[in-house]
Amino acid sequence: MASAxxxxxxxxxxxxxxxxxxxxxxxxxxxxxxxxVLLSSELTKTCSGKTLPFQKKNSxxxxxxxxxxxxxxxxxxxxxxxxxxxxxxxxxxxYLILHRSKILLEYCSHSSKLWLLLQNHSISGHFHDLNQxxxxxxxxxxxxxxxxxDDIREQVxxxxxxxxxxxxxxxxxxxxxxxxxxxxxxxxxxxxxPDSVKLCLFFEQRLGIQDAKSCRGEIEFLEEQIVNHEGxxxxxxxxxxGFMALTRYCRFLLFGFEEDEDDKKLKKGLITQQIVxxxxxxxxxxxxxxxxxxxxxxxQDPVIVSTGHTYDRASISRWMEEGNCxxxxxxxxxxxxxxxxxQALTNLIMQWCTAHGIPFDPxxxxxxxxxxxxxxxxxxxxxxxxxxTVVLLIQxxxxxxxxxxxxxxxxxxxxAKTGKENRAYIAEAGAIPHLKRLLSSPNAVAQExxxxxxxxxxxxGSNKRLIVDEEGCLGSIVEVMRxxxxxxxxxxxxxxxxxxxxxxxxxxxxxxxDGAVEALARMLREGTPRGKTDAVTALFNLSTHTDTCAxxxxxxxxxxxxxxxxxxxxxxxxxxxxxxxxxxxxxAEAVANEDTAVAxxxxxxxxGTARGKENAVAALLELCQSGGAAATERVVKAPALASLxxxxxxxxxKRARRKAASLAKVFQRSENAYLHFGGLGVGYAFAGNxxxxxxxxxxxxxxxxxxxxxxxx
Numbered sequence: 062m063a064s065a066x067x068x069x070x071x072x073x074x075x076x077x078x079x080x081x082x083x084x085x086x087x088x089x090x091x092x093x094x095x096x097x098v099l100l101s102s103e104l105t106k107t108c109s110g111k112t113l114p115f116q117k118k119n120s121x122x123x124x125x126x127x128x129x130x131x132x133x134x135x136x137x138x139x140x141x142x143x144x145x146x147x148x149x150x151x152x153x154x155x156y157l158i159l160h161r162s163k164i165l166l167e168y169c170s171h172s173s174k175l176w177l178l179l180q181n182h183s184i185s186g187h188f189h190d191l192n193q194x195x196x197x198x199x200x201x202x203x204x205x206x207x208x209x210x211d212d213i214r215e216q217v218x219x220x221x222x223x224x225x226x227x228x229x230x231x232x233x234x235x236x237x238x239x240x241x242x243x244x245x246x247x248x249x250x251x252x253x254x255p256d257s258v259k260l261c262l263f264f265e266q267r268l269g270i271q272d273a274k275s276c277r278g279e280i281e282f283l284e285e286q287i288v289n290h291e292g293x294x295x296x297x298x299x300x301x302x303g304f305m306a307l308t309r310y311c312r313f314l315l316f317g318f319e320e321d322e323d324d325k326k327l328k329k330g331l332i333t334q335q336i337v338x339x340x341x342x343x344x345x346x347x348x349x350x351x352x353x354x355x356x357x358x359x360x361q362d363p364v365i366v367s368t369g370h371t372y373d374r375a376s377i378s379r380w381m382e383e384g385n386c387x388x389x390x391x392x393x394x395x396x397x398x399x400x401x402x403x404q405a406l407t408n409l410i411m412q413w414c415t416a417h418g419i420p421f422d423p424x425x426x427x428x429x430x431x432x433x434x435x436x437x438x439x440x441x442x443x444x445x446x447x448x449x450t451v452v453l454l455i456q457x458x459x460x461x462x463x464x465x466x467x468x469x470x471x472x473x474x475x476x477a478k479t480g481k482e483n484r485a486y487i488a489e490a491g492a493i494p495h496l497k498r499l500l501s502s503p504n505a506v507a508q509e510x511x512x513x514x515x516x517x518x519x520x521x522g523s524n525k526r527l528i529v530d531e532e533g534c535l536g537s538i539v540e541v542m543r544x545x546x547x548x549x550x551x552x553x554x555x556x557x558x559x560x561x562x563x564x565x566x567x568x569x570x571x572x573x574x575d576g577a578v579e580a581l582a583r584m585l586r587e588g589t590p591r592g593k594t595d596a597v598t599a600l601f602n603l604s605t606h607t608d609t610c611a612x613x614x615x616x617x618x619x620x621x622x623x624x625x626x627x628x629x630x631x632x633x634x635x636x637x638x639x640x641x642x643x644x645x646x647x648x649a650e651a652v653a654n655e656d657t658a659v660a661x662x663x664x665x666x667x668x669g670t671a672r673g674k675e676n677a678v679a680a681l682l683e684l685c686q687s688g689g690a691a692a693t694e695r696v697v698k699a700p701a702l703a704s705l706x707x708x709x710x711x712x713x714x715k716r717a718r719r720k721a722a723s724l725a726k727v728f729q730r731s732e733n734a735y736l737h738f739g740g741l742g743v744g745y746a747f748a749g750n751x752x753x754x755x756x757x758x759x760x761x762x763x764x765x766x767x768x769x770x771x772x773x774x
Contacts, residue, residue, distance in 0.1 A: 090143075090149070091141070091144075093153070093156075094152065096156070098131065098134045100156070100160075100163075101130045101134060101159055102131050104159060104162065104163055104166070105128055113166075113170055114169075114174050114177060115174070115177045115181070115232065115235045115238075116169045116177065116184055116232065116235065117232065117234075118232045119185060119188035119230055119232070123162060126192075126220060129220050130155070132213060132216060133216075133217060136210065136213050137207060142207055142208060144207075145203055145206050147201070147206075148202070148206065151201060151202045154194075158191065158198065165184075165187055165188065168184075172282065173279045175282075175283065175304055176283060177235075178238055178242055179300075179301075179304065181231065181232075181235050181236060185229060185230060185231050185232070188230070189227070189229045192224055192227045193227075195224060196225060196227070199217065199221045199224065202217075238268070241263065241267075242263075245260070245263065246303050246307055249443075249449075250441050250442040254445075257315075261315055264315060270311075273317075276308050276311060280308050283304060283308075284305065287301055287302075298412065299440040300440070303440050303442040303443045303446065306447045306450065307446050309446070310449050310453070313453045313457075318457050318462075318465035318468050319464070319465075347359050351406075351410050351413065353376050354372060354390050355372055355376035355377065355380060356375075356376045358373070359410070360406070360410060361373060361374075362402070363402070363403040363406045363407055363410070364377065364400035364402055364403060365401045365402075365403050366388055366400065367388075367396045367397050367399070368393050370389075372389070374400060377400065378400070381395075444483075447476060448490075451473070454469040454472050454473055455491055455492050455495060458470065458496070458499070459495055463504060466499060466507060467502075467507040470507060470510035470511045470514055471510040471514075473487055473492055474517060477517035481521050484517065484520060484521035484524060487518060488523070488524045488527050492518070493515070493528055494534075496511045496514055496518075497511075497533065497537050500512055500515070500537040500538065500540070501540070505546035505550070508541060508546050508547075509546070509547055512545070512550050512557065515528065515538065515557055516553050516554075516556050516557040516560060519560040519561055520560060522564075525560070525561050525564050525567065528561065529561060529564075535570065535574050535577075536574060539558070539574050539575070539577045539580060541554040542554035542558065542580040542581075542584070543576055543579075543580045548589070551584070551592070552584070552588060552589065552591060552595065555581060555584050555588070555592055555595045555599065558577065559595045559596075562602035562603055563602060565606065568603050568605065568606035568609060569606055571599075572603050572606070572612040578612055578613055579616045579617065581599050581603075581616075581618065582600070582620075583621075584596040585600065585618070585621040585624075585625060585631070585635075586624060586625075590630050593625065596631075597622070597625065597631040597634045597638065600613065600622065600638050601634055601638040601641070604641040613648075614648065614651045619648070619655065622635045622642075623635075623658045623661055624657075626658075626664065627664060632673060633665075633669065633676055634676075636662060636665055636673065637676040637679075639680045640676060640679040640680035641683075643680060643683045643687055643688060644683050646689070649683070649684055649692055650689075652684060653684065653688050653695060658684075659681070659695050659696055660699070662677040662680050662681050663681075663699050663705065666678060666681075667701070667705055671713070671717070674709060678706075678713075678720040678721050678724060679716075679720050681696050681724060682723055685724065686727070693727065694731075697727075697728055703728075706721045706724060709721040
């Protein structure tokens with residue numbers, strides 16, 4: 062019995078799902094024959110009434126075989142002949158064949174036209190496999206025992222002979238179209254833009270793709286094949302990306318920018334669902350080799366240390382900065398501190414992320430070869446087709462109607478979702494000034510699309526300068542964050558500020574932009590979890606610039622940071638930002654004046670994570686060192702701090718123990734040191750950290766927030 066696994070490559074969300082088909086166990090004899098008559102008759106009628114876009118020869122041939130079975134089964138049913146056991150087994154096998162045939166025909170009916178062409182050989186092979194199964198079935202079918210009439214027996218024997226001679230059938234018409242499709246893509250590969258008349262003839266007349274909605278359906282279908290594939294797609298992902306790029310170009314070239322029903326739905330709020338849909342599936346298991354042994358998270362920039370083991374650059378760098386000279390996995394001494402990019406693993410991670418719809422942007426580094434990234438993430442044909450599309454989109458952003466501008470902004474946002482090549486070219490082609498103008502659009506969808514496109518473009522390092530240097534652009538982003546039409550637009554504007562604030566030279570400009578820090582502070586107080594995360598990280602980034610302290614205090618951001626010290630989602634990063642702010646006397650005074658600041662940091666020492674405790678003790682230490690006697694007294698008199706520090710000296714991370722030791726010395730110099738902390742020094746010495754000079758040398762290092770990737774939306 063042939064296994065249904067031959068159809069494993071047909072699994073997909075948009076076509077009828079392949080389920081495990083079993084023959085009915087509880088019916089035999091005439092009841093089974095009745096069931097098969099209904100199945101085969103239904104399948105024959107359905108196929109005769111459908112016009113499949115491709116695989117017409119194979120589907121018609123299969124339908125004709127069903128017609129013979131209908132005649133055979135009806136004769137068996139009407140004759141009332143008792144069925145031998147061998148006949149029952151054959152009929153149960155026929156039940157499976159009919160169901161698999163139905164799956165295959167529905168697959169050909171519901172799949173996208175481009176996909177059917179690309180899979181032409183594979184699908185033809187499935188039809189041939191079914192022919193082989195039917196031939197095997199008829200070879201063992203007990204026709205002599207059933208006393209068939211001469212005409213029925215002749216039809217069955219004729220079908221047997223045909224099946225014996227049957228060969229794999231590749232429809233010449235379908236194959237010609239498939240080769241022509243690759244020929245068009247090859248023109249883009251060679252840096253040429255295909256003739257628009259040729260594209261119109263091919264897509265509209267020969268493929269029957271005659272409107273924008275059909276193009277969108279084709280693109281969505283191909284995207285799903287990439288996301289859902291399990292290693293069984295014969296074509297490479299780069300080829301599928303190429304055909305999606307080609308179809309997207311033709312959608313705008315041939316059918317313009319007029320709204321269809323799907324576009325109108327976006328105006329009713331479905332754009333938010335689009336954003337939700339790109340989030341990573343929480344149930345998705347990341348391959349173990351793709352996770353950093355230190356952070357246990359997906360590596361963004363895998364590097365190799367001298368022992369040959371691979372870690373994420375941010376994690377291993379922090380490990381080394383803490384004074385460690387060994388390999389975390391093996392404990393071997395590192396003979397040097399050089400980090401070599403693991404290019405092969407980076408490419409594998411990128412391919413995996415692309416296949417599962419997870420945003421991944423390779424780091425900009427002199428050690429990384431841009432050409433290799435281009436070859437893996439997108440073929441030259443994909444890049445050239447996307448460039449041609451971008452030209453059309455920017456033309457509409459510049460001169461199109463309001464509706465056309467909205468659609469163009471949405472497509473730019475989607476193109477900028479993945480691939481540094483796309484982000485670079487979109488900005489180079491001049492999209493940023495036009496997107497900036499749309500930020501003030503009264504149309505909520507247009508504004509949300511434009512600010513999200515700006516966010517996605519800002520992920521690419523070189524684009525940050527273009528955005529910040531564009532006159533009025535920073536102010537427009539801040540204005541969206543303050544008064545945007547939708548929560549999503551406001552939060553995406555905040556995420557854009559977070560992305561831009563990663564560049565040191567822009568931190569002061571952002572802080573000095575009217576209303577920027579105030580808007581971040583408000584988002585930290587009132588935003589969603591995602592908005593708060595972006596806001597607190599942006600505020601941390603701004604805090605690392607010494608000239609922004611006054612603005613952060615004036616804006617109320619200190620109050621906001623103190624206010625979220627009990628919020629598990631952002632408390633750690635808030636403490637880290639406060640540790641930077643209190644380095645300056647002005648900042649220390651502002652934090653000390655917050656009634657709940659010390660209590661909030663103490664609470665984090667008690668209940669926080671290891672990293673949270675690091676940041677909390679660092680903030681308390683900096684507050685004592687920069688805040689003067691009054692601030693030190695508030696910290697010293699905090700209840701339960703002695704026991705918390707004692708615990709931290711024994712159980713904390715290396716950095717937390719260093720900070721706790723330095724804070725203990727502050728207490729020992731205070732007026733009530735022996736009263737409150739008499740035994741603290743003993744505990745510290747027991748913990749193996751008694752060298753005062755070494756501890757004090759680390760007094761000013763502050764934990765940076767955990768690596769938070771800018772979301773692409």
